[in-house]
Amino acid sequence: xxxxxxxxxxxxxxxxxxxxxxRPQDIGANTLKHVSEYxxxxxxxxxxxxxxxxxxxxxNIEKVSNPIASYGCSNLEHEGADTxxxxxxxxxxxxxxxxxxxxxxxxxKVKSELEKAGYTVTIPDPKRPFLLVNGIVVxxxxxxxxxxxxxxxxxxxxxxxxxxxxxIGQIIRNxxxxxxxxxxxxxxxxxxxxxxxxxxxxxxxxxxxxTKAGVYNKGYMVxxxxxxxxxxxxxxTILKKHGFDVSLIGKAADVINCxxxxxxxxxxxxTVLNILxxxxxxxxxxxxxxxxxxxxxxxxxxxxxxxxxKLKLVDDYLPKIIDKMKGDDIxxxxxxxxxxxxxxxxxxxxxxxxxxxxxxKLKPVNLGERKTLSDIGATIANxxxxxxxxxxxxxxxxxx
Numbered sequence: 001x002x003x004x005x006x007x008x009x010x011x012x013x014x015x016x017x018x019x020x021x022x023r024p025q026d027i028g029a030n031t032l033k034h035v036s037e038y039x040x041x042x043x044x045x046x047x048x049x050x051x052x053x054x055x056x057x058x059x060n061i062e063k064v065s066n067p068i069a070s071y072g073c074s075n076l077e078h079e080g081a082d083t084x085x086x087x088x089x090x091x092x093x094x095x096x097x098x099x100x101x102x103x104x105x106x107x108x109k110v111k112s113e114l115e116k117a118g119y120t121v122t123i124p125d126p127k128r129p130f131l132l133v134n135g136i137v138v139x140x141x142x143x144x145x146x147x148x149x150x151x152x153x154x155x156x157x158x159x160x161x162x163x164x165x166x167x168i169g170q171i172i173r174n175x176x177x178x179x180x181x182x183x184x185x186x187x188x189x190x191x192x193x194x195x196x197x198x199x200x201x202x203x204x205x206x207x208x209x210x211t212k213a214g215v216y217n218k219g220y221m222v223x224x225x226x227x228x229x230x231x232x233x234x235x236x237t238i239l240k241k242h243g244f245d246v247s248l249i250g251k252a253a254d255v256i257n258c259x260x261x262x263x264x265x266x267x268x269x270x271t272v273l274n275i276l277x278x279x280x281x282x283x284x285x286x287x288x289x290x291x292x293x294x295x296x297x298x299x300x301x302x303x304x305x306x307x308x309x310k311l312k313l314v315d316d317y318l319p320k321i322i323d324k325m326k327g328d329d330i331x332x333x334x335x336x337x338x339x340x341x342x343x344x345x346x347x348x349x350x351x352x353x354x355x356x357x358x359x360x361k362l363k364p365v366n367l368g369e370r371k372t373l374s375d376i377g378a379t380i381a382n383x384x385x386x387x388x389x390x391x392x393x394x395x396x397x398x399x400x
Contacts, residue, residue, distance in 0.1 A: 002329045003380045004321070005090065005289040006276070008314055009083060009251065009296035012338020012351025013056045013073050019350050023080075029340040029349035031299065035311060036060045038304045044311065046318040050333070050356045051364065069333075069358040070399050072367030074375065076337060077391070080146045081348035083296065084180045084224045086336030087255045091289075092235045092377030092389025096228030099177035100148035102204040103141045104129045106176055110139065113175045114168065128198060128206045136160050136191050137168055142182060143199060143207035144300055146347060150178060154194050154208045154215060155185035162221045173225040180224050184210065187219030211297070216267060224255045231257045233390035235377040236287060242386050245286030247279045252291040269294045269310050273317045280324040287380065299339025300346050307341050322358065330359040330383060332376050362399040370395070 012031040019026045036042060036058045044052065044061060051067030078085035078095035085095055103110075107129050111121045114133060122132050130140035136159050142150035153172065155165045162185060169183035197213035200206050210216060231237040236258040240246045246261040250272040253265040264275050269292050276290045292314055298307035325331060338351030355367060355376075374392030381387065382394035 001285055001384065002280075002283060002326065003287045003383060004276070004280070004325070004329065004331045005287070005376065006314075006321070006331065006333045007087070007090065007252065007289070007291040007336055008311065008333065008354070009291055009293050009335070010299050010337060010339030010348065011295060011311070011335035011354050012340065012349060013335075013354045014352055016075055016350050016352055023350045025345055026338075026343065026349040026351070029338050029343050029351050030056065031335075031338040031340045031349065031351060032056045032354060033058045034340055034342040035304060035307045038308050042308060042312075044315045046315045047356070050318075050358060052354065052356065054366070055354060067364050069356045070362065070365045070367050072355045072370060073352040074334065074355050074370040074373045075352055076350065077372040077374065080149060081337035081350040082145060082149060082179060083251065083336055083348075084226055084255050086353075086373060087252065087291070088226065088229055088234070089373040089391070090334065090336065090376050091256060092233060092374050092381070092391055093229060094374070094391035098149070098179040098227040100146070101176070101178055102148045103139070103151050104204070104206070107131060110172055110175055113171055117171055119168065124195075128200055130198065130206050133168055134160070137165055138191070138194050138198070138208055139168070139172060140198065141201075141205045141207040142180075143201045143205055143209065144347065147202065147204050148178065150180040150182055151176065152207055152210070153181065153183045154210065154213070156189045156191055156194065157185040157187050157219055157221065158189075159191070166223060169223070169225055177227060179227050182222065182224050184215060184220070184222040186215040186217060186221070188217060189214045211301075220267065221265070222254045229257070230390070231259070234258070235380045235389050236261065236289070238381060238386050238389065239287050239384060242384070244384065245283045247283055247286070247288045249275045249279070249288070249290035251293040252289045256289065267293050269313050273314065277320060277324060280321070296339050299341045299348075302341045302346050304341045325360065327360050330357065330362065332357050334373065334376060336373065357399065359399070365398050367395055367398065
């Protein structure tokens with residue numbers, strides 16, 4: 001018995017009902033529709049067969065009369081549109097309301113706490129406020145998410161260990177209440193590369209453009225330190241405590257905390273999918289959770305063609321995944337928010353997430369519009385017969 005969660009990062013299927021009030025910049029967002037329509041002959045044959053065309057209106061995705069999977073969409077219960085919070089929600093956490101605060105508003109408190117811990121901390125440019133720790137680690141706003149949601153701690157890992165960078169990140173985490181402190185770094189870069197990639201997004205936000213700095217190019221490492229997250233109420237940890245295997249692949253390995261899990265961090269889409277196939281050969285009982293991140297990166301770059309290319313690659317791999325599934329396996333395909341590359345800005349979009357569920361012994365049904373992404377985690381807990389997750393309602397009985 002195995003459950004597979006394939007998160008196609010940022011695959012949204014239309015703005016949520018509260019968007020006009022809370023995020024008017026996202027009005028009209030529909031990532032799957034707009035990516036699938038970027039050119040006339042673009043097709044997602046396997047997502048189409050699973051019922052994607054019954055969830056989103058697209059001239060290039062047919063509404064099949066007999067989908068092979070159950071289909072629907074999930075609302076985001078977390079505030080905004082956030083990868084970390086989306087994944088915590090998927091595995092069963094009830095989102096907690098974090099503080100929104102641009103880093104400049106707490107920069108002196110963080111500076112003081114780091115200095116108390118023995119670090120040398122400077123503010124190199126008061127007009128563009130960020131911290132430089134020991135002359136090598138940069139602490140600033142995250143410029144990809146909404147204003148004030150997350151802070152980034154960025155380092156060149158040829159000059160400082162990731163473990164040491166994590167210590168800095170944990171001190172910051174203990175002294176701020178924003179949603180995430182993201183500790184990240186890469187090899188083959190210098191602190192000069194990082195400083196040259198600092199961008200001012202508004203009067204409130206100053207941060208590192210990680211792509212421009214080359215952080216992702218070689219030896220990339222990352223850890224997300226979240227606010228108010230208890231792994232013990234998530235289906236990943238619940239299953240692990242019951243003796244099931246838990247494998248986390250791609251960005252899922254960066255954002256899910258599960259003691260004893262098999263961690264497989266990577267970014268390249270084909271690598272993620274091939275590791276998933278390998279796990280289907282080696283894992284007999286348990287949960288395999290993979291995240292395809294490059295779709296989201298394409299969204300941030302506002303690159304419709306790149307998004308479509310990565311999404312098509314996932315679509316091409318679906319028959320291989322299904323072929324390796326056993327009779328009692330269950331596959332969940334979902335997004336975690338949106339990131340419509342045509343919307344006119346380079347931030348996540350607050351969209352409902354695609355939901356497709358396939359099992360050889362399950363009947364395909366319309367799952368409707370789910371209240372929360374946590375229904376996925378709740379359904380998996382129900383499927384394995386373990387205790388409930390903190391949040392979500394199982395829809396397993398709908399497919400029996």
